[in-house]
Amino acid sequence: MVKSDDGRPDRKPSTRLVRVGRDEALTGPFVNPPVVHASTVLFPDTDTMLSRRQRYLYGRRGTPTSEALETAISDIEGASGTVICPSGLNAVSTALLSALSAGDEVLIVDCVYGPVRHFADTVLKRMGIDTVYFDPAIGTGIADIISERTAAVYLEAPGSLTFEMQDVPAIAGIAHDRGATVLFDNTWATPFFFKPLAAGVDLSIQAGTKYLGGHSDVNLGLVAANERHWPALKEAHGTMGLCAGPDDIYLGLRGLRTMGVRLERQMQSALTVAGWLQDRPEVARVLHPALPDDPGHALWKRDMGGACGLFSIILDGWSLDDTKSLVDGLDLFGIGASWGGFESLAILADPRKQRTAVPWAAEGPLVRLHIGLEDPGDLIADLKAGFDRIAAA
Numbered sequence: 206m207v208k209s210d211d212g213r214p215d216r217k218p219s220t221r222l223v224r225v226g227r228d229e230a231l232t233g234p235f236v237n238p239p240v241v242h243a244s245t246v247l248f249p250d251t252d253t254m255l256s257r258r259q260r261y262l263y264g265r266r267g268t269p270t271s272e273a274l275e276t277a278i279s280d281i282e283g284a285s286g287t288v289i290c291p292s293g294l295n296a297v298s299t300a301l302l303s304a305l306s307a308g309d310e311v312l313i314v315d316c317v318y319g320p321v322r323h324f325a326d327t328v329l330k331r332m333g334i335d336t337v338y339f340d341p342a343i344g345t346g347i348a349d350i351i352s353e354r355t356a357a358v359y360l361e362a363p364g365s366l367t368f369e370m371q372d373v374p375a376i377a378g379i380a381h382d383r384g385a386t387v388l389f390d391n392t393w394a395t396p397f398f399f400k401p402l403a404a405g406v407d408l409s410i411q412a413g414t415k416y417l418g419g420h421s422d423v424n425l426g427l428v429a430a431n432e433r434h435w436p437a438l439k440e441a442h443g444t445m446g447l448c449a450g451p452d453d454i455y456l457g458l459r460g461l462r463t464m465g466v467r468l469e470r471q472m473q474s475a476l477t478v479a480g481w482l483q484d485r486p487e488v489a490r491v492l493h494p495a496l497p498d499d500p501g502h503a504l505w506k507r508d509m510g511g512a513c514g515l516f517s518i519i520l521d522g523w524s525l526d527d528t529k530s531l532v533d534g535l536d537l538f539g540i541g542a543s544w545g546g547f548e549s550l551a552i553l554a555d556p557r558k559q560r561t562a563v564p565w566a567a568e569g570p571l572v573r574l575h576i577g578l579e580d581p582g583d584l585i586a587d588l589k590a591g592f593d594r595i596a597a598a
């Protein structure tokens with residue numbers, strides 16, 4: 206294990222982001238660790254190879270580069286260990302596979318990231334693992350749907366399309382009483398604003414593709430485990446042969462150092478834009494748990510230290526054509542998947558296609574906005590020009 210230069214959980218999160226995962230034994234006089242491209246690792250003799258008594262054994266099993274990021278994330282999450290996966294979705298599937306066996310049942314929150322639902326409905330189903338989707342507002346009601354076969358409960362808060370919060374400590378407490386593992390997708394808040402393990406979660410998942418990378422140029426996933434679940438996670442990850450390329454891992458480490466300032470700025474800009482949108486007659490609702498009148502606000506305020514730049518709006522009674530035209534005509538908002546980068550994005554999405562436990566009802570089409578590092582005044586002007594254009598058409 207890399208000796209983290211941090212070792213001071215008493216320090217503030219922004220200070221820790223700068224220090225974590227730095228081991229002078231590996232970096233020497235340099236600020237950053239080497240980017241080690243490796244498959245073969247050489248041993249001095251056969252006995253050393255047979256006894257595996259060496260710090261590094263094989264590229265896929267770990268390098269100074271991967272150890273630096275794993276240690277940094279474990280420190281920030283307060284985890285016993287972290288694995289790096291080639292994408293956020295792979296981090297989710299790896300975490301689920303580490304916790305589930307044939308014949309088990311998994312409970313998944315209905316506002317889950319779409320591709321996770323697809324994984325559960327296809328691969329897990331084929332393996333004889335049943336999925337039950339539940340209302341994000343279930344709270345202690347989770348007790349009523351946990352069965353003898355329930356091996357895991359999967360949460361994502363807020364949902365990254367519809368932004369419902371969930372009562373993580375309440376659900377985790379009940380799940381543990383009944384012997385189930387609790388998984389949480391923390392991509393939205395990131396461990397900078399929310400520590401899932403401290404809230405009772407066993408496996409904390411993060412799409413490093415988003416705010417960790419922060420520049421829309423890398424796919425990366427991370428799973429951090431508490432002491433009880435670390436052996437099973439490490440085993441599943443190693444056995445499936447997962448690893449990420451050293452350049453991508455390095456981009457994750459590089460992004461980590463500035464993640465705090467980017468998040469703080471994108472949170473503020475997003476709240477400015479969201480507040481402006483709340484006052485617009487075109488907008489029926491803004492879905493963002495950091496807004497005081499959001500149904501998830503109390504839970505967000507209790508559990509999370511901040512928010513990222515991602516939220517949605519419901520356009521009041523708008524047609525799909527007008528909504529497409531609004532999105533297509535924006536100048537500063539790109540149209541594309543993913544988020545967490547430095548640039549703003551806008552996408553039209555239909556949550557109705559991704560709901561089975563509670564039907565999605567809304568006053569009109571949903572547009573998800575990601576607020577980047579542009580000036581919020583410029584973004585508001587772009588949105589205003591869009592509304593004016595549709596009104597004039």
Ligand SMILES: *Cc1c(COP(=O)(O)O)cnc(C)c1O
Nearest residue numbers: 292293294318365392412414424
């Ligand atoms: C993007 C995303 C993922 C998947 O990350 P990829 O790197 O694109 O596979 C998982 N969960 C959430 C909430 C996401 O937004």
